[in-house]
Amino acid sequence: MKTEPFFRQNESTLMIKEWESFDASLKAGFSTRVGGTSVNGYNSLNVGLHVNDIDSNVIKNREKIAEILRIPLNQWVFSDQVHKAQIHHVTKSDKGKGAFNYENAIKATDGLYTREKGIMLALCYADCVPVYFYAPSHQLIGIVHAGWKGTVENIVGQMISTWTKNEGVSTNxxxxxxGPSIEECCYIVDDRVIEALTTLLGDQARHTFKEVSTGQYRLNLKLANQIICEKNGIDSNHILVSKDCTSCNEELFFSHRRDKGSTGRMMSFIGFEEDES
Ligand SMILES: [Zn+2]
Structure with missing residues (x-):
């Protein structure tokens, strides 16, 4: 069995270890809920500014992760996530957007990518699937937020085609x-979701769900996104999949479903440390 690709670096960050072998300056991973200053349902490392936690605590939590990763928070970029398939090409002028307040985050966007060094891309999650993209030969990095809506709107396919069409990257x-997200053990959806997924994936959709009672299905949303990658020409040997379920592991993760909507957020992050020169 393959080892978990998201390696626990310390109490607060899980890192995609394997990608560091391409470039030691790459920092890519996922935050946990451990080691922060937030209280009540947000205990303790909540990094979401839009969930009614105290803003100053959220900033402190983000600063802590920024310090661990050695990329200052004013070089991070967050977006206002709306469960759609909009993707934004992040440039130097975006630095700091959404990092300290929600109002200036990149608007209505669930996917970010860049080729700039010294910028950390970040998106927030509490069950949805974080998908990371990396083209080592082009120094191109990206992330998307794929809940069931983003998944069926094909945000992962959008990112791949943006890179191949606009950035000259080959799918190879x-x-x-x-990354870590809610798994089929804890994720029940209805016909609406399964129909939308079947429209996108055709026959292959049936591998991703199991009907548990009339109109109720256990869904493996990670697998759905993996299949979307493969359909878009990504080599299956190039795909890492976390085994962590955000709902099962209450110690490590917030979960929107488990905590009935009132909970904190973890974040996915990816960025290159700035060159020393
Ligand atoms: Zn679970």
Missing amino acids: DIYIAI
Whole structure:
């Protein structure tokens, strides 16, 4: 059995270890809920500014992760996530957007990518699937937020086609990591979701769900996104998939479903440390 690709670096961060072998300056991973200053349902490392936690605590929590990763928070970029398939090409002028307040985050966007060094891309999650993109030969990095809506709107396919069409990247050069999210053990959906998924994936959709009672299905949303990657030409050997379920592991993760909507957020992050020169 393959080892978990998201390696626990310390109490607060899980890192995609394997990708560091391409470039030691790459920092890519996922935050946990451990080691922060937030209280009540947000205990303790909540990094979501839009969930009614105290803003100053959220900033402190983000600063802590920024310090661990050695990329200052004013070089991070967050977006206002809306469960759609909009993707934004992040440039130097975006530095700091959404990092300290929600109002100036990149608007209505669930996917970010860049080729700039010294910028950390970040998105927030509490069950949805974080998907990471990396083309080592082009120094191109990206992340998307794929809940069931983003998944069926094909945000992962959008990122891949943006890279191949606009950035001149061959699909052979793209590596993918699928991070901790709610798993089929804890994720029941209805016909609406299954129909939308079947429209996108056709016959292959049936591998991703199991009907547990009339109109109720256990869904493996990580697998759905993995299949989307493969359908878009990504080599299956280039895809890493986390085994962590955010709902099962209450110690490590917030979960929107488990905590009935009132909970904190973890974040996915990816960025290159700035060159020393
Ligand atoms: Zn579970």
